[in-house]
Amino acid sequence: MKFKLQFIILLTLIIIHINAIEKGELNGCYKKTQHEKRLSLRYVKNCFDWCSEEFYRYSIIDDSTCMCENILREAKIEEGKCNRNCTHDNEQIICGGDQVESIYETGSNLPGPVQNLIVNYTTEDKIVLLFDHPERNGTELTGYEAIAVVLDTYSKYEWARRNITRMIDKPLHKFELSELIPSTEYNITIISKNNELDGGKKNIIAATRLAAPSPISYVPKVLKFSNGTANVEIQRAINNNGPISKYLIVVHFVDNELIHDFDETLLDTYQKAKDDGLSYYITGEIDEFQEEKKNFIIGDGQTYGKYFNAPLPSGKHFHVLVGIASRLYNEEKITYSNNSHHDLHDSHFILTQIDDKSSENSSDAIVVLLTVACIICGLVLLGSILFYGYIKTKINPRINRFERHEMSLQGPILEVDNNGFIADVSGINFKEKLQEVLLSLDDDQKIIRKNLSLDIDNILGIGQFGDVIRGQLNTNIPCQVHVVSADDMDPPIQTKFIRDLNSLLQFGFHRNMLNFMGICQTHDWFFVVFEDTPATLKQFLLSNRQNDGNLSSQRATNLSENELIRLMYELGETIEYLHYNKIVHKNLNSYNVRIKRQNSAYTIKLSIFGPTLYNIGEDGIKNMVDEERWFAPEVTRIQKFSYKSDIFSFGLILWEICTLGATIYGSIATNDLFSRIKKGFRPDKYTFISEDLYQLMLNCWELDANERSEIIDVVSHLKQMQSAPNYYLNYTYDGQLPYYLPLLEIKN
Structure with missing residues (x-):
């Protein structure tokens, strides 16, 4: 009787258990006899006790798949090897074995969407998100993928509308999207990942903050000036960093034709400048206009906005500048045109009071004299050209004309x-x-x-x-x-x-x-x-990228950290050799550095004679390299080459080597670089670059050339770094390498 009762109870438990499994209500393992083996009620119960303590949720697994661990992974295990000990009443019982099968609930191995997704903060080129991890439910979360789709942007560059994808292998609560476009709205989707599989998705709309207008506005052109007034022509500006809300017209008086930088924060009305003893002021503001050019009369005594357009005094040198104001989200940024003697040549004038009648009489005589002088000079020039051509043809005829190549005038490298x-x-x-x-x-x-x-x-x-x-x-x-x-x-x-x-x-x-x-x-x-060498440093670095660093559990490059730091050291040692021989290279960039393979190792070969060679794109088209992108600010401004300008360029090449060929200043056009560098903009630091190595670069990028590191000091530090290369560089990292943007590196 007792045996029958046990049998009825056992049969009832098995039926209830099977029904629960079919409904997805039970998780765990279930022993089933084979070859008519007798089941023990205590044996089954103990297995259930153990499995209820170790709560699982598994995907559909066939009879040949066995899970014996409390982690999510699918593995084929030989029959009879999937054994786990159950402890009950101090007895060890195997839940599994040769004569049993494991039965699992149908579930999902994919994580759900992130929770509580919010925008932590934004900058001009960065959006930082905070969120909580998705509910695990027994699934494995290996990381996230973020996809930023541009919804609206003010940038006119085609590449600014590209979608941006970032990968991060480690599950973090904070996610940073960098190298974004200012004043741009993005639809950002966060995808939970289980290795290569996509889980739940969550999206949020976020926008980067307003940046200073770029590119810098053209210098206004003075068309006509007379008693106390000047007629200036303002070109319509283009702003890739936001809307244009207004134009500010600035008058800047200079002494003895010397140009003094003004403090933008002190710019104000004419009366305020007069009270403070400043030589510059805003003389008017005008709204955005759609035509290509617009005229403005300086000194007409009218009020434009809140600014009084005061008459110009006589006998003073002055410059006219234009400021582009951009307002968005209750924030305003202003950029002023460069204040340099070269750029402002057409806007530099001296006003002198003259008598109207005498000016009319004298102007007629001046026009006649200038006309006669121009005609005489033109005849002399034409005669000289004809005479030169005749002499060149008769005295020095060409023999091999088919070998002739046109020459161009570029700055020398050496x-x-x-x-x-x-x-x-x-x-x-x-x-x-x-x-x-x-x-x-x-x-x-x-x-x-x-x-x-x-x-x-x-x-x-x-x-x-x-x-x-x-x-x-x-x-x-x-x-x-x-x-x-x-x-x-x-x-x-x-x-x-x-x-x-x-x-x-x-x-x-x-x-x-x-x-x-x-x-x-x-x-x-x-x-x-x-x-000749087969590749430039730029080509070499790009060819050794590993799918832009997106492959999980894989390095960003197949080059070793030691190899890259050794290349930096070799290049620095070569520049030190040039400076020791009192030679300024003048044109250091990653296209003038060549790579050659010698004795199964790569080595630096620096080009020191002649121009920067063409950049050959993937389509085979040759383009001239925009060498100014690597220039120090004093070179861009006044063509002042020195040992210290070489140091600035060398620091940029170090950054390129670390980022495996990424474009320096990847979000800025070349003609805007000077103003941004002057305001402190430098290439970004990434997680795979140590603080010490990045600081070494920053020391090369000091705005004041006298404060930059000496080449001997830089080389000494690079030599020391070779003893622990993985401390200074580590390409087993989370995230994506910065972009290579070829259109920014070639001359338009």
Whole structure:
């Protein structure tokens, strides 16, 4: 009787258990006999007790799939190996084994959406989100994916409307989207991830804050000035960082034609400037206009907005500037046009009071005199051109006209510091000086023309001394050939060419500079030959990216941290060698740094002669590189090259190496860089760059050139970093590499 009662109870429990499983109400494992093995009620109960303590939720799993751990993962385990001990009444009972099957509830292995998603704060180019993790329910959460879709933006750049995707492997409560466009509204979707599978999604609308208007407005043009007034022409501005709410017209008086920077925060009305003793004030404001140009009369005595347009005093030098004001979300930003003597040449005037009648009489006489003078000068110029053409044709006819290449005038890469290192060659016959250079060469550097083959259709670059084309030396050695024509260079360029060539020969060979192979001379041409390398530093870094760092559990690059820091050190050591020989490179950028593979390792090869070669895109199109993007601010402003301007450029290349070829200042057009750098803008720091390494770069980017690091100090730090490279760089990181934007790096 007792046995029958136990059997009835056992049968009832099994039926209830099976029904619960079918309804999805029970989680755990269930023992089922095979080959008519007898089930023990205590045995089944103990297994249920253990499984209820270890609460699971699993996906549909077939009979050959077994889960024996309290984590979510699917694994094929051989039959009979899925055993877990159950402890009950101090007895160990195996829940599983050869004669049982595990039965699981149908569920989901995907996490749900994040909870309580809010915007923590925003900046001009960053949105930071806060949220809580989704309900786990036994599922595994490996990370998140954020997709930002542009809903509305003021930027005119096509790339500004790209969708942005960021990955983060570790489940965090805080998510940061950077490198965004100012004054832009985004629809941001956060996707919970289980490895490569998408879970729940949650979206939120957020916008970046207003930034200063960019690009900088054109300098207004003064069309006419008379007694106390000036008629200026203002061009309609373009603002990629927000709306244009108004234009502010600024008058800035200068002494003895010296230009003094003004403090934008002190700009105010004419009366306030007069009370404070300031030499600059806002003389009027006008609303946004749609036409291309608009005229404004300075000094007409009217009031525009809250500003009184005061008459201009006589006999004073003054500049006219325009400020672009942008207002959005109760925030206003203003950008003023550059205040430089070069840019403001057309807006720099002296007002003088004159008598109207006398001015009319004298103006007629002046017009007549100027007309006669212009005609005489034009005739003299025309005659000179005709005479020069006649002499050139008769005295020095061309023999190989098909080899002629057009020249362009660019700044030289190599410049010797003005301390007597290279003697001045002005006034010396250019061809005689070239012969002296040839006589100073070693025999193996005097190349016979038949040993040099040229691919005249494969132009690699155009510089001030001539074209750079691809060639081969002795039929099998690839080389770069600088094609020089003495007749096509003006005397100042000839002087620079001799100076650079002497500098090149004087400091000789360095293992990390493009090797000078020799010179070949013909009747009309002069070929300077260098070794060729397959890739620039920019191409090398981009080719070694790993899918932009998006692959989970994978490094951002297959290059080692030690290898990249070694390349930084090699480049720094090469620049130190140049500065030791009193040579300013003047054009350091990632396109003038070449990469060569030697003895199974990559090494730096710095180009120190000639122009920056073309950037060849994926479509095969050649474009000139916008070298100004790597210039120090004093170079952009007044073309002041120095050892310290090289340091600034070197710091930018260090950042490019760390970011595997990303575009420096990726959110700013080149013509806006000076004003942004002057206000403290620098390339961003990323999580894979240590604070120490980033600080080393910041020391190279000081606005005051005198405060920048010395090259010897930078090289010393880079040498020390090689002892612990993974501390300073670590590419096993969360997130995406910054973008490479080729359109920003080429000249338009």
